[in-house]
Amino acid sequence: MAVSGDSRRQSLIPNFLYTSSVSPVLNHGGFRRLSYSPMLNHSNTLFPSTSPANQQKNFMIPAPDEPNCMNSRGFYALCTLGGIFRCGIPRVLYTPFDLVKCNMQIHPANFDSIWFGIVGLLKEQGVRGLYTGWVPTLVGYSVHGACLFGFYEFFKKYYSEIAGPEYATKYKTLIYLAGSASAEAIATVALCPFEAVKVRAQTQPGFARGLRDGLPKFIKSEGALGLYKGLVPLWGRQIPYTVMQFAAFERIGKMLYKYLIPTPKNECSPHLKLNVSFAAGHVTAVLCAIVSHPADTLFSFLNNSKGATVREAAKKFGVWGVSTRGILIRMIISGPLIGGEWGTREVFSM
Numbered sequence: 001m002a003v004s005g006d007s008r009r010q011s012l013i014p015n016f017l018y019t020s021s022v023s024p025v026l027n028h029g030g031f032r033r034l035s036y037s038p039m040l041n042h043s044n045t046l047f048p049s050t051s052p053a054n055q056q057k058n059f060m061i062p063a064p065d066e067p068n069c070m071n072s073r074g075f076y077a078l079c080t081l082g083g084i085f086r087c088g089i090p091r092v093l094y095t096p097f098d099l100v101k102c103n104m105q106i107h108p109a110n111f112d113s114i115w116f117g118i119v120g121l122l123k124e125q126g127v128r129g130l131y132t133g134w135v136p137t138l139v140g141y142s143v144h145g146a147c148l149f150g151f152y153e154f155f156k157k158y159y160s161e162i163a164g165p166e167y168a169t170k171y172k173t174l175i176y177l178a179g180s181a182s183a184e185a186i187a188t189v190a191l192c193p194f195e196a197v198k199v200r201a202q203t204q205p206g207f208a209r210g211l212r213d214g215l216p217k218f219i220k221s222e223g224a225l226g227l228y229k230g231l232v233p234l235w236g237r238q239i240p241y242t243v244m245q246f247a248a249f250e251r252i253g254k255m256l257y258k259y260l261i262p263t264p265k266n267e268c269s270p271h272l273k274l275n276v277s278f279a280a281g282h283v284t285a286v287l288c289a290i291v292s293h294p295a296d297t298l299f300s301f302l303n304n305s306k307g308a309t310v311r312e313a314a315k316k317f318g319v320w321g322v323s324t325r326g327i328l329i330r331m332i333i334s335g336p337l338i339g340g341e342w343g344t345r346e347v348f349s350m
Contacts, residue, residue, distance in 0.1 A: 083145030085145075088138050088139070088140075090336075090341075091138070092131075092137055095137055097114075104117060105300045133201045136194040139194055139211060140190075140198065144190055148184060156175060156179035159178050180243055185239060188234050192234050195230075196227050196228075230299045240291040240295075245284055248283075249284045250280075253280040280339065285333075285335040296330065297322045297325055301313040
């Protein structure tokens with residue numbers, strides 16, 4: 001077996017996730033399926049020997065940029081685990097900011113700024129009060145992240161196969177966006193009950209400390225279906241946010257490398273790549289917040305109290321208020337989250 005010596009790459013993905021089935025070469029939909037072909041001439045491929053028997057088996061490939069394991073349960077398990085660590089745990093750290101954001105949207109008279117909101121909560125409830133709702137945040141966004149990244153890989157592969165190799169390559173960006181939107185639609189359904197309880201606990205003092213006591217109270221008050229009364233606004237928040245994130249982040253990163261970084265990306269240090277990812281994440285966060293914030297305000301208002309309606313929110317805050325109340329703090333939250341998520345991806349792909 002001939003080996004291209006300078007092309008082997010180290011991978012953090014376990015070797016058992018890579019398949020070795022013989023199939024045509026495809027390179028679309030964000031994944032790569034490498035196999036033997038007389039025309040195959042990739043520098044990072046280990047070719048089989050010319051023996052006819054060996055052409056059908058016993059060939060190997062090094063770890064590609066993205067693993068060829070779309071049918072692997074292990075890969076989907078890693079996506080699920082990665083979603084938990086990339087979404088659930090970081091969100092808990094930003095619970096105090098999320099708490100102030102929700103109250104700025106619902107109680108603008110008492111929370112007219114980020115700083116006075118935090119100071120006021122500290123005086124009234126102490127440090128512990130700043131983390132009201134951290135359990136539904138952890139559980140909700142862990143489930144959300146697991147569904148989002150797992151189904152994203154599934155839909156990316158599914159839509160690529162529907163399009164076929166030629167169109168999947170030509171319209172790769174559209175397939176990525178369609179995959180992210182489909183995955184987010186499912187992930188939002190999983191998130192909605194936990195987000196509803198979190199908002200109620202954060203905006204109604206004394207309602208509940210968290211998920212254990214808040215979920216039964218919420219169901220008793222509005223029924224199980226009441227947990228989903230804000231699903232449409234939540235879709236309106238999450239899907240544009242996710243699509244904008246996938247659409248904008250890599251383009252912004254490429255612009256930063258093109259106009260601000262004098263060194264080509266493949267020659268940059270890991271530290272510089274990570275800094276670029278964080279910078280691109282913060283710029284992307286501004287765009288994500290702009291397109292998704294009106295729906296976020298409506299979701300918070302609907303889940304603040306029983307019987308709240310979209311018409312009441314529009315009447316109380318107006319179009320400008322619905323679109324801007326708490327938007328700055330969402331940008332502050334989203335910047336490190338988006339930069340951290342994609343920075344983690346950058347580190348694991350080095």
